[in-house]
Amino acid sequence: MNATLIALAEPNRLRIVELLREKPCPVGEIAKRLRLRQPQVSKHLRVLSDAGLVDVRPVAQQRIYELRSAPFDELDKWLETFRRSMTYRMDRLDDLISERKAKKEREKQRGD
Amino acid sequence: MNATLIALAEPNRLRIVELLREKPCPVGEIAKRLRLRQPQVSKHLRVLSDAGLVDVRPVAQQRIYELRSAPFDELDKWLETFRRSMTYRMDRLDDLISERKAKKEREKQRGD
DNA sequence: GAAGAATATGCCTTGACAGGCATATTCTTC
């Protein structure tokens, strides 16, 4: 769970994942489409792989990366428990009010 | 979205969020229950607040922190589109592969 | 088996960030 979040937190890795959401992709194409250097892409894919977010499949010299669904299912379950415990805050108005208060607080403390 | 993930990626912050899932909580109690130093807790809460994950409500000298639902709703939406495109992808996986091969063949024969 | 394509890895540098601690700030109570 935490591993999944850590892997997804890095901006370029998130971009890679969102690209892979469309379709499986070889390293070179990822690098090209996201305008990243190939070594960095390989490293990011390594991290994603270690976290269980992607699978690799070799085709000739290429390596096709694709998303695994398991971690996303987990994340979904985790979110579900959250939704349950937060349903009592359904009214938007209450949210907006406390939001305004918090913002004021922050400004005040910064001496703005 | 990315901000939410970054905020959640830090292990102790994740613990704080999971604690707040139960009920709103003042800083001191968070520190005590998670066995963290108060300043670190305040700093983590600052990050969570900046990311819009929590709200603050002052009560006497205490500050009660509570989760906001909006970011989790967003995360949920994001995940939903993900699941959609992943099942779609799974169905068409083989098609995409042979498609790619065919494209390569064509490029090759053109002398690319 | 030599050349070249696609990818992975190792080393280095730098920036960001979490923890520790002291201290400032805010609020209450007397």
Added chain:
DNA sequence: GAAGAATATGCCTGTCAAGGCATATTCTTC
């Protein structure tokens, strides 16, 4: 208004991870 509780902030340090680059590795094709 002084004392003390609850919290925030500033500074310092160490660590870790991402980017850059060179190079190793693997596979294909001739």
